[in-house]
Amino acid sequence: MLKRHLLLIIMLGCTTIGLAQLVTPQIDLPDPLLMNDGKTRVTEIKDWGVRRQQIAEMIQHYGIGQKPEVESEAVKARMAGDTLIVDVTVNGETLTLSSVIQYPTVGQPPYALMVGTSMLALPKPLFENRPIAVMNFHEKQVNDYGQWGKHHERGEHNFDRLYPELKDNGAYSEWAWGFSRLIDGLEQLGPEQTKIDTKHIGVSGCSYAGKMALFCGAFDERVALTIAQEPGGGGAASWRYSHRLDSVENLDRTDYHWFLESMLERFHGDSVYLMPYDHHELVAMVCPRALLMLGNTDYRWLADESAYVSMNAARKVWSQFGIDDRIGYSINGGHPHCQLPESQFPEVEAFIDRFLLGKNDVKTAGVLKSPFEGKIDLTPWIKY
Numbered sequence: 001m002l003k004r005h006l007l008l009i010i011m012l013g014c015t016t017i018g019l020a021q022l023v024t025p026q027i028d029l030p031d032p033l034l035m036n037d038g039k040t041r042v043t044e045i046k047d048w049g050v051r052r053q054q055i056a057e058m059i060q061h062y063g064i065g066q067k068p069e070v071e072s073e074a075v076k077a078r079m080a081g082d083t084l085i086v087d088v089t090v091n092g093e094t095l096t097l098s099s100v101i102q103y104p105t106v107g108q109p110p111y112a113l114m115v116g117t118s119m120l121a122l123p124k125p126l127f128e129n130r131p132i133a134v135m136n137f138h139e140k141q142v143n144d145y146g147q148w149g150k151h152h153e154r155g156e157h158n159f160d161r162l163y164p165e166l167k168d169n170g171a172y173s174e175w176a177w178g179f180s181r182l183i184d185g186l187e188q189l190g191p192e193q194t195k196i197d198t199k200h201i202g203v204s205g206c207s208y209a210g211k212m213a214l215f216c217g218a219f220d221e222r223v224a225l226t227i228a229q230e231p232g233g234g235g236a237a238s239w240r241y242s243h244r245l246d247s248v249e250n251l252d253r254t255d256y257h258w259f260l261e262s263m264l265e266r267f268h269g270d271s272v273y274l275m276p277y278d279h280h281e282l283v284a285m286v287c288p289r290a291l292l293m294l295g296n297t298d299y300r301w302l303a304d305e306s307a308y309v310s311m312n313a314a315r316k317v318w319s320q321f322g323i324d325d326r327i328g329y330s331i332n333g334g335h336p337h338c339q340l341p342e343s344q345f346p347e348v349e350a351f352i353d354r355f356l357l358g359k360n361d362v363k364t365a366g367v368l369k370s371p372f373e374g375k376i377d378l379t380p381w382i383k384y
Contacts, residue, residue: 091162176218
């Protein structure tokens with residue numbers, strides 16, 4: 001067994017990213033507050049930024065590929081009526097993003113903004129009587145891979161024209177990159193032109209777009225509120241925990257257009273326990289900002305049992321800094337996929353009102369609702 005693990009370590013390569021955590025397999029979830037040196041543990045929020053960056057580097061290196069930085073002068077934004085248009089020019093190639101902003105009929109600008117990844121699956125009544133603008137991030141403008149219909153392959157997407165050296169990227173790094181360029185455009189134009197308050201931006205999506213929303217919110221600190229709706233495996237769920245479940249989306253059974261193909265080569269099967277991070281750390285990257293995860297137990301594939309474990313593991317980070325009222329989850333069943341039932345409206349409304357509209361008297365502490373409470377022993381998985 002030891003020889004097999006040593007061979008796997010050699011196959012993983014000699015990168016220094018998370019090397020201390022690669023030496024031995026780890027069944028339980030890695031401590032998100034433990035620095036890569038394996039000795040120093042973050043205890044104060046002023047030091048969290050360094051650890052958060054380490055996690056970001058690991059996820060890019062092993063999981064999704066690089067999300068490149070963009071110089072401010074490479075972004076040119078304009079408004080055409082209510083449509084935001086952003087041109088991004090890199091290496092002599094230009095990629096254009098556009099999205100219609102739907103403004104509210106109540107309140108006064110500048111408005112908070114909720115961005116739907118691919119589309120906003122949250123019900124319209126949640127926004128109709130609130131001073132919140134909405135818009136969609138059309139991810140196919142960046143990478144046109146979709147689960148259905150014709151699409152391009154790696155190296156053929158619009159993103160690849162700008163970054164041919166990153167053709168092996170997974171879609172989630174490229175989609176997160178495109179989402180950030182929309183925020184660049186909003187900041188560049190300012191509230192006078194956009195009517196948007198860029199200090200109160202939210203992002204939400206469902207299913208594969210729920211994963212997308214989580215990656216977008218995790219990798220852009222300008223997002224005030226992330227709502228990941230039914231994100232499934234590769235989203236909030238832990239790869240480690242999902243490995244022990246049947247009939248769920250796990251590291252061996254996911255769509256590798258979304259991730260680096262090398263992730264499967266390195267961490268397939270029991271090798272998942274050699275992974276230097278897990279998705280509770282992707283979730284934790286949202287800290288100290290706000291996050292709400294919505295689940296649906298009627299769809300086994302979503303692995304909400306695994307998401308429950310992962311969310312509780314990530315919550316330890318917010319708790320360390322005394323701000324665990326900024327993270328919550330609501331997991332139930334009895335409704336179709338991506339169709340939020342009215343029974344879950346109150347927790348969504350609470351997070352929207354507090355973190356997008358600044359109503360600090362709204363209670364968000366204790367939004368920890370799931371059928372797994374008391375049925376899953378978290379102690380073997382969360383040992384920090």
